[in-house]
Amino acid sequence: MKKLITIGMIAMFAFSSLMAVEMSWNGTARVRGGITENAGWDKDASTTSWKSQRIRLFMTGEAENGVKFVVRSKWSNGDVSQSKTVEFDRAYIVIPDAFAGFTLQAGLVPFYVKNGLIVDDNHAGMYASRMFGDIYVGVGGFTMDEGTDVEKANDDSHGWVASVSKSNVGPGTAGFDVALRTNSSKGGDGYKSGNLFWVSPWYSLSMNDLNVTVNPVFMSGKYEASTDAGKDKEASVMALSIKPSYKLGETSLSGDILYISGVSAEDQAKGEDFGWDNMSSFYCQGLEFYGSANPTDNYGILGNIVGEYGQTAVAVYADQPILSNLTAHLGLGYVMTSEDVEYGDNKKDNVLGTEIDLGVAWNVKENVTWKVTGVYVMPGDATLQGSDKDEAITALNSYLEYSF
Numbered sequence: 001m002k003k004l005i006t007i008g009m010i011a012m013f014a015f016s017s018l019m020a021v022e023m024s025w026n027g028t029a030r031v032r033g034g035i036t037e038n039a040g041w042d043k044d045a046s047t048t049s050w051k052s053q054r055i056r057l058f059m060t061g062e063a064e065n066g067v068k069f070v071v072r073s074k075w076s077n078g079d080v081s082q083s084k085t086v087e088f089d090r091a092y093i094v095i096p097d098a099f100a101g102f103t104l105q106a107g108l109v110p111f112y113v114k115n116g117l118i119v120d121d122n123h124a125g126m127y128a129s130r131m132f133g134d135i136y137v138g139v140g141g142f143t144m145d146e147g148t149d150v151e152k153a154n155d156d157s158h159g160w161v162a163s164v165s166k167s168n169v170g171p172g173t174a175g176f177d178v179a180l181r182t183n184s185s186k187g188g189d190g191y192k193s194g195n196l197f198w199v200s201p202w203y204s205l206s207m208n209d210l211n212v213t214v215n216p217v218f219m220s221g222k223y224e225a226s227t228d229a230g231k232d233k234e235a236s237v238m239a240l241s242i243k244p245s246y247k248l249g250e251t252s253l254s255g256d257i258l259y260i261s262g263v264s265a266e267d268q269a270k271g272e273d274f275g276w277d278n279m280s281s282f283y284c285q286g287l288e289f290y291g292s293a294n295p296t297d298n299y300g301i302l303g304n305i306v307g308e309y310g311q312t313a314v315a316v317y318a319d320q321p322i323l324s325n326l327t328a329h330l331g332l333g334y335v336m337t338s339e340d341v342e343y344g345d346n347k348k349d350n351v352l353g354t355e356i357d358l359g360v361a362w363n364v365k366e367n368v369t370w371k372v373t374g375v376y377v378m379p380g381d382a383t384l385q386g387s388d389k390d391e392a393i394t395a396l397n398s399y400l401e402y403s404f
Contacts, residue, residue: 020064027057027404033078034397041379043391052078068094089122102128111142111161111279113177115215115241118198119161120280127161136175138163144181144279158182159279172205181279196221196235196277209247216240219276233274237261237310252319256286262310262339265348275308287315287333288357288375288397309350309382310338322360329373331357336382343385351380359397367403372396 033051054076062068072090092107106126113119125142144157158181165175177200202215217239224232238261245254263273290313315333322328333355340348359373375395384390 021061022063024060024062025057027055028401029053029055029404030399030401032397032399034395036393036395038391038393040389041384041387041391041393042389050078052076054078066096070094098128100130102130104128105140109140109142111140111159113161113163113179113198113200114175114202115213115243116280117215117217117239117241118177118179118200118219118278118280119159123159125159134167136163136165169203170205171207172203174201174203176201179279194221194223198278210244211246212242212244214240214242219278221277223274231271233272235274235277237276239276250321253317254286255316256313257315258311258313260310260312260338262337263308264339265309265342268308275310286317287331287355288373288395289355289377289393290315290333290335290353309341311352312336312338312350319361325363327361329357329359329361329371331355333357336380341382341385347381347386349381352383353380354378369399369401371399373398 031051031053033049035047035049037045037047039045039048054074056072056074059071059073060068070090070092071088073086073088075086088108090108090110092105092109095104095106098104104126105128108122108124109127110122111119111125111127123142123144125140127138127140129136129138131137139160139162141158141160144159160180161177162179163175163177165173167173177198179198179200181194181196183195196219198217198219200215200217202213204213205211219237219239220235222232222234238259240257240259242257243255245252247253260276263275267273313333313335315331317332318330320328320330335352335355337350337352340350342348354377356376357373359371361369361371364370373396375393375397377393377395379390379392
């Protein structure tokens with residue numbers, strides 16, 4: 001499906017030269033890297049380093065009748081992610097007033113539900129949206145994108161999303177999202193035909209210099225065992241995301257509170273329940289080390305601990321201008337499991353770790369930003385689980401980005 005969409009968009013570019021189409025281009029080029037001491041909490045570990053580079057190009061064509069086609073291509077290389085060839089991760093057409101006043105997006109479309117906690121990825125599908133006064137309505141469906149773990153296990157997995165929101169509800173905007181994924185496999189570990197359902201009401205308050213978004217999410221689902229010896233697994237999970245921000249003079253303050261309920265060790269032993277699942281590739285708190293709040297995608301740092309035991313995380317940030325082109329950044333994070341992790345001789349704990357970030361962002365030139373951040377991470381007992389490797393991790397990360 002993805003290859004067909006890419007070929008179709010290339011054909012559109014070829015014919016665009018023969019039509020009255022206005023083209024626009026922009027993009028970003030990014031180089032990042034870092035060095036880490038005491039990797040794996042081991043004071044005897046060698047100093048490790050990582051690097052990556054990525055170029056993204058956004059191309060938009062708009063015809064006289066308002067129809068658009070949008071393509072986002074990227075090239076990346078390095079230790080974190082690499083393609084070494086140009087990939088099209090977005091390629092879709094936008095048709096205004098396609099039917100009954102709805103705007104239609106079709107192709108390899110970005111699907112996103114508030115905060116990106118449930119859905120935040122590019123998938124082959126269609127999405128229709130319309131404003132009814134101050135009420136927004138959107139609905140869409142897609143197949144799981146190629147390259148995801150879900151599709152490798154089962155290429156017949158599909159997702160649907162529907163969103164309704166209304167502005168001017170008190171001092172903010174209220175919304176309600178639902179999402180459904182059918183016929184999905186649980187990572188090839190002996191389960192098939194999973195049907196998962198999410199309900200997500202939210203409210204975003206905006207009052208002077210204060211902004212707060214509160215977003216509870218309720219998930220339920222079931223995976224059928226692929227063998228007679230296995231047991232079906234069910235889930236009933238709750239998540240809560242709270243994102244405040246406040247402008248105090250020149251200082252920008254913000255935070256991220258995340259709670260995802262987990263499965264207790266006792267219930268895990270029964271083998272009948274499973275933890276949080278989603279269709280999102282990334283949900284970021286903004287921390288350098290514990291930055292991915294998606295418990296199934298934490299760069300391998302937390303592994304499966306968070307996926308079953310849940311996660312409770314509190315992060316706060318402060319950004320203070322020092323000069324006209326230089327800003328200091330402070331980030332503090334405390335990350336726990338929602339259920340105690342049991343280990344050793346009847347021991348248990350829920351603290352994963354504490355993180356401190358301190359850095360600066362320098363606007364070197366117009367559209368050129370260089371960020372350097374020092375990181376200090378102290379592990380908790382839920383991470384160490386009795387290991388004598390308990391040294392704090394320190395790191396220095398650098399990001400250089402050019403927008404054009």
